[in-house]
Amino acid sequence: TAVSPWAAQAQETPGADGPLWLRYRRPADSDLLTQFRAAFKRVAAFGDDPRIANAEAEVRRALTGLTGTEPASGWSGEHGTLVIGTADASPHLRIDDADALGPEGFAIRVECSGRRVKRVIVAANAPAGVLYGVFHLIRLLQNGTAPADLDATEAPDLKLRMLNHWDNLDGSVERGYAGRSIFDWDALPEISQRMTDYARLTASIGINAAVLNNVNADAAFIDAPMLAKLAPLCAMLATWGISPWLSLNYASPIVLTADDEDPITTADPADPRVQDWWGAKITEVKAAIPALGGFLVKANSEGRPGPLDYGRTHADGANMLARAVAPHEGLIVWRSFVHEDFGDWAEYQHRVFAPLDGEFDDNVIVQTKNGPIDFQVREPVHPLFGTLRNTNQTAELQITQEYTGQAGHAVYLAPMWREVLDFPTGGPGTGPTVAEIMAADRAGLAGVSNFGDDDNWTGYDLGAANSYAFGRLAWSTRADPADLAAEWIRMTFGLEPDDTAAVAGILLDSWRTYEDYTSPLGMGYLSNPGGAHFDPDPVGTVTQSHHSTGAGTGFDRTVSTGTGFTGLYPDAWTEVYEDLDTVPDELLLFMHWVPYDHRLRSGTTVIQHIYDTHFLGVERVREFADAWAGLAGRVDPERFAAVADAFAAQIGHATTWRDAIVAFFFDLGRVLDEDRSWTQVAVPGARVLIGGWGNRVAVEVTNASGEARELTARLAPAEGDWGAATLDVPSRETATAVLP
Incomplete structure (x- = not known):
């Protein structure tokens, strides 16, 4: 079995006190604890790959926490053995219908004698599937599943399950509400415990790609000094099944050759020198980061450079980059979030991208926000999803709560995402749904991450429910937000059923309450x-x-x-x-x-x-x-x-x-509330200087009730007494009180 260089580090924190939902605590039910101990005395792993090594380390960590006893290692044939690995690595891992699992699916099988568990098997066709299968097994155990009931067969609904990090070179996070970047660029190439825990968390919910830097990209991220720092981080992520991606600044040829003897002064995608530069640069990036999956691009949006600056189209710009990454089997994800004016920006993206349907190369994916505005608490589902029938697409959701309360409001967004994924793009009851479109070979789901370096990771403790639910929905687009909430609550807080239901009630009502x-x-x-x-x-x-x-x-x-x-x-x-x-x-x-x-x-x-x-x-x-x-x-x-x-x-x-x-x-x-009344008070003007007769304060008082009211306004300064002004204000009228 391969030994992962990251597994030992991941073992340093006791399993019972892991990050967020990776808390491995013994069950309060003594009968269940007895079953766990009998079923998981030993772990045997087969397969030579760092992802399998990490899977073994994680399940050993989990079982140590869940049973209070560290399991033995290696195959012995005794009852109470967990066997993990690829189906071709051992005869103990042979399963039926392995072809249906694909490269990331897995099967969990339980061999029993009556209700007594002889052996639990986690088998897959490839190392990534072993890793996801082990995390699924752990999740079932955390949620109180008896060992005899662990049978499961799963494969992801979507090929690309991606986090977008809006992390900047200076360590800040755009629209981040949980502190600074977890990647700590200045500390690289040293890999911190936080970075390893990030990889564990994201792998545990099935995420298989992460864009590390902000879409408003700094060209320095693909310069040689930064690539040397990023290389160990990206290598570590790959051992957890996470393909690293980078956001590109479209003007990088101009920025990064500015000090050359013969600088490039254009980013025109039709310019041969620009094309050659990108070809060489992407080869350099791929050499430094072999696991690189591709690049994310924001162009000609909110002041960013792009192909429209040179009279080209978004397809022209995307395809130039796509042809540069094609020899490396890479992908380009090109964002459709563009707007020029605010007359009605809801229709602008459609106006720009709909005519380009079918013009993007096959290794280009157009990434579109769930709605036509900008992650509002309620929007219609974007019409582009049903329009771009000849274009690879990814839906972009926002996990960080830019417009939905940030870290100040508990808002569980999975019910909204469920509605987006279920939307039938052809008409009421007429598919394909958004989820079905995202299930194409080159398509998927992207989520703007809410992770930061705060102790609670997401800015407030309940915010991690959104992180968890996004990954689980990207894996299974049919998942029920209520089930995901209950899973997360049990794994995070270890609550009993009634208490779990109480917290779930909060989460499931929170989005519409915020609305x-x-x-x-x-x-x-x-x-x-x-x-x-x-x-x-x-x-x-x-x-x-x-x-x-x-x-x-x-x-x-x-x-x-x-x-x-x-x-x-x-x-x-x-x-x-x-x-x-x-x-x-x-x-x-x-x-x-x-x-x-x-x-x-x-x-x-x-x-x-x-x-x-x-x-x-x-x-x-x-x-x-x-x-x-x-x-x-x-x-x-x-x-x-x-x-x-x-x-x-x-x-x-x-x-x-x-x-x-x-x-x-x-x-x-001036329409009255049928059931309530109130008084509105306003102090007009940008400034109020208190002190002296010449600086009297005018206070506007509005009577939002159905009858006239006598209202008194009083100013209470730190010293002295300015007195009060009393007004008779008719229903639905505004009057001004001047103080003193």
Whole structure:
């Protein structure tokens, strides 16, 4: 058996206290513990490959934690042996239907005498399958599966299961909320425990590719000094079945030859010198990183260089690079996220890429975000998925929560991803689904990672549920988000069934709850598009994501009277989205502009729905906090306190969102809430200087109730008393109090 140089390092941390969901603790059920100990006395591994060596090291680590006893090594023929390896490496690993497993699938078989386990076998056609099979076995044991019930046969639904890291050369992470880059470029070529644990975690959920650097790429990542630093990291990742990738700066020929005697001054894909430069550079990169899978490119988007700068198309640019990587059996993933103006950026990507269908080389994959805007809490599924029928495609999801609460809101995104994968692109009930399109030979799923160097890896303790669910959905696109949540909870916290159900209830409601108190009915962007994308700013996105007035709200994207976006889908979907009687309520304001008194299928008006969901959403977060509080004493004190504090902060920020959005719409429409009343207060102006008669403070007070109110405004400075101003404010009116 090969010995992995990374396996010993991975053994340094006790199995019971591993990172995130790789916690290997003895079961509380004494009968199950007895079964584990009887079934796993020994581990025998067959096959000469570092991935098998890592699989053996991991399962030994897991069994030591789960049973309290380190298993013996090697084949002896005794009962209670776990046998792992490739089917051609030992007669003990022969299985039926091995061809159906492919290069990454596996079979787990249990040989029993009655209920007594004689032998457990994890067999595969290739080392990667052995690794994935071992992690699946461990997952089953962590979730309380009895050894006699371990039989399983699995192969991944998707060929490419990729993480995209937006990690910068300076160690920062764009749209990262969990600290700095886990790759610690300055420390390379030394491999840290964190890097090895990253490889273990990602391999455990079936990830087989990782783009290490930001799509807004620095050309230095493919320069010789950086390649020398990256080489050991990439070699380590490969021993865990993870193909390393790099993001490219399209202007690299210009940047990296700037100090040459005869620098290249263009990145035109039709220029022979540019083509030769890329051919030589990719050969150099491949020599330094033999396991390299390919390159990810963001071009002509948000100021990035690209082929359009030279009058070429995206296909021209992608194909030039594809031909340079083809001799090395590499792939180019080319992002379709491009936009020029904000008139209606929903349709721009389709306008650019749809005419190019069929023009990309076979080793090019076009990577498209799940929706046509930018990872909003609710968007329609991107029409490009159903349009690019002659182009390899990858769907891009965002695990890091750029627009869905970042590290400040517990939002489990798997239910949203499930809807995206299940979307029938041909029309209601008419395939192929997005998942089926991504199952092609050169296609897959990419997720923008939420990992960082924070102790909890993801910025808040519940955020790792998204990391876990992404990998599991990429492996099995039919997986149920509820099942994945329960798996993750049991593996992470080791809770009993009732407590697991309580946490699962939080996770499964969290996405729609966040939608309730932020962006209603598919409206999308209600935070500043040029800022942090965290705080509410509905005024800042008027005309970009909504056209709210005193009469109504939404965005008319219909063919008949709007931007025509609804016509980018097949006719069956166009008919659904174009008609107010058939458009789904959750996408109403994405597709249509409607008056505030438009009635939804529930019977309530649009404005009342906005009020109701924002108030009820905040109350639901309070219920989340209460449910978590009920777990006191059943979750370790440190993580219990961290999650409790996070929910307290989430209640505060959810309240900020509620108040900002409700006040915005009341200010515009002056429509009263049927069930509630409130008072809105604003201090106009960018600055308020307190002190002196000339700096009196004007306070605007709005009465959002059905009757006149006497309202008093008072200023309480650190010293002195400015007094108060009392006003009679009619219903739905605004008055100004001047202090003092």
